[in-house]
Amino acid sequence: MQTQHDFTLEPDDIERLANMSGPFDAHLRLIELRLGVEIANRGNVFRVEGRNADVVARAERLLRQLYDDAAGEALDEHAIHLRLGAFADADDGASAASSNAHASQEIAVRVKRGTLRGRGANQQKYLQAIASHDINFGVGPAGTGKTFLAVAMAVDALNQSRVQRVILVRPAVEAGEKLGFLPGDLTQKVDPYLRPLYDALYEMLGVEKVARLLEKNVIEIAPLAYMRGRTLNDAFVILDEAQNTTIEQMKMFLTRLGFGSTAVITGDMTQTDLPKHVKSGLRDATEVLRGVDGVSFTFFESRDVVRHPLVARIVNAYEARDARDAASGPA
Structure with missing residues (x-):
């Protein structure tokens, strides 16, 4: 059974949000593929849906971290890749959770x-x-x-x-x-x-x-x-x-x-x-x-x-x- 969670990224900043999301939301799509979740947003209000609560919580933590980083630097695909790798290393059991969650998605x-x-x-x-x-x-x-x-x-x-x-x-x-x-x-x-x-x-x-x-x-x-x-x-x-x-x-x-x-x-x-x-x-x-x-x-x-x-x-x-x-x- 899928789990979903809504949260708001503060402060509300359009430029910061665009920097985090990437062109045409490319950064969000990359995070979806790597973590096995679905991300939807209206402005700075986000909804994350995934296979279980742990996966959804991981995605929220990453998005909050990226939103903080977006205030001080321009994020590109290289930066997102690096942060995804560092985030996986820092989160115990992240690889197994991501793999299990991703298995439910059909490409x-x-x-x-x-x-x-x-x-x-x-x-x-x-x-x-x-x-x-x-x-x-x-x-x-x-x-x-x-x-x-x-x-x-x-x-x-x-x-x-x-x-x-x-x-x-x-x-x-x-x-x-x-x-x-x-x-x-x-x-x-x-x-x-x-x-x-x-x-x-x-x-x-x-x-x-x-x-x-x-x-x-x-x-x-x-x-x-x-x-x-x-x-x-x-x-x-x-x-x-x-x-x-x-x-x-x-x-x-x-x-x-x-x-x-x-x-x-x-x-x-x-x-x-x-x-x-x-x-x-x-x-x-x-x-x-x-x-x-x-x-x-x-x-x-x-x-x-x-x-x-x-x-x-x-x-x-x-x-x-x-x-x-x-x-x-x-x-």
């Missing part, structure tokens, strides 16, 4: 072809995690919507002006084939590795709009090696096929994240194309970063496959074979 993404929602519990959990965490891992078999949903969330963030650009990244690792020396300029050489990302963008935005945004560098598609040395602020960054990263590459990518940015890392650890003696950076990250505050993990299974039903049966067959091989040990 709907508007794309060119209509409104997109998660199919099944895992996809819904994945969308909720991306909305409420700065770094997100989507791990599981092909056909579960990991990349497609991440691109949808990136496009939505761009359309809502929550980020200034979208950066789609893939490691340029050959999937078993020896492609040799590819002809053309640099873009043409790496395009075969990045084609699935183009396909998802075309479906979300249309070919012509994607071309315009690529030309303006609002959308950037690049191989992973090009991320070294960069700091990515106000960006939505997706690392696809992350099972083909090394440990060093994964660490490099994760440390590129700047203020106001969201990162989504997707991959299938059963389809690694790295040499046998090289440990996947994705596998290593799932071991090292589990339990780190601000990092989410969504693990998909064969039942989450949204392609042809036969794909799920193929995934199950390979998993069963791998389990038998692991049980029998080396020949």
Whole structure:
């Protein structure tokens, strides 16, 4: 049962209220996503609604704190992110309460072809995690919507002006084939590795709009090696096929994240194309970063496959074979 609470922020100051709320109430929307509440206001009179009294009380405390801060400094999205992080650290048990409250919200993404929602519990959990965490891992078999949903969330963030650009990244690792020396300029050489990302963008935005945004560098598609040395602020960054990263590459990518940015890392650890003696950076990250505050993990299974039903049966067959091989040990 939802809990709601009304309160008034004093003193009544229009400029201070606008500073706290952000352009088009963007700061309030960010707080809603991170804390799992709904915020409504008429002037300085606020109503907060959430899953339980503790969550509502947390949101009220944060809003009062931000209103006090708004009297002395200009608040932007970076400042809100920092205060949300500091507030979570200072409030015992805040992360668990936020996670539980957010689970009740369904994320709907508007794309060119209509409104997109998660199919099944895992996809819904994945969308909720991306909305409420700065770094997100989507791990599981092909056909579960990991990349497609991440691109949808990136496009939505761009359309809502929550980020200034979208950066789609893939490691340029050959999937078993020896492609040799590819002809053309640099873009043409790496395009075969990045084609699935183009396909998802075309479906979300249309070919012509994607071309315009690529030309303006609002959308950037690049191989992973090009991320070294960069700091990515106000960006939505997706690392696809992350099972083909090394440990060093994964660490490099994760440390590129700047203020106001969201990162989504997707991959299938059963389809690694790295040499046998090289440990996947994705596998290593799932071991090292589990339990780190601000990092989410969504693990998909064969039942989450949204392609042809036969794909799920193929995934199950390979998993069963791998389990038998692991049980029998080396020949």
